[in-house]
Amino acid sequence: MEKEVFIKIQGRVQGIGFRRWAVSQAQEIGGISGWVHNEYDGSVQIMMRGEEEKIDQMIVACQTGSPFSRVDKVSFIIGRWSGFLPPIEDGVFKRF
Numbered sequence: 171m172e173k174e175v176f177i178k179i180q181g182r183v184q185g186i187g188f189r190r191w192a193v194s195q196a197q198e199i200g201g202i203s204g205w206v207h208n209e210y211d212g213s214v215q216i217m218m219r220g221e222e223e224k225i226d227q228m229i230v231a232c233q234t235g236s237p238f239s240r241v242d243k244v245s246f247i248i249g250r251w252s253g254f255l256p257p258i259e260d261g262v263f264k265r266f
Contacts, residue, residue, distance in 0.1 A: 174219040181242035183214045189265035191236035196263035203258050206265045
């Protein structure tokens with residue numbers, strides 16, 4: 171079953187390669203489309219879609235984060251996100 175989630179990761183997650191790590195993690199897991207983005211409040215947002223098991227693996231990985239990060243909180247963003255954010259492209263997981 172396919173699943174789509176929008177999450178926010180808070181902690182020490184900017185300026186330490188978290189987005190690069192997220193892209194490589196999604197590629198390593200495979201079958202995840204989406205994007206990762208730095209927010210103005212110092213958090214990172216990830217919008218992703220894929221098979222439920224693979225999305226769950228990515229969420230678990232984000233709870234630990236990259237080697238230099240410190241993840242304090244992972245929250246699910248419920249509802250429709252801003253129309254200014256890019257749509258998910260099938261087969262692509264990128265940072266912006």
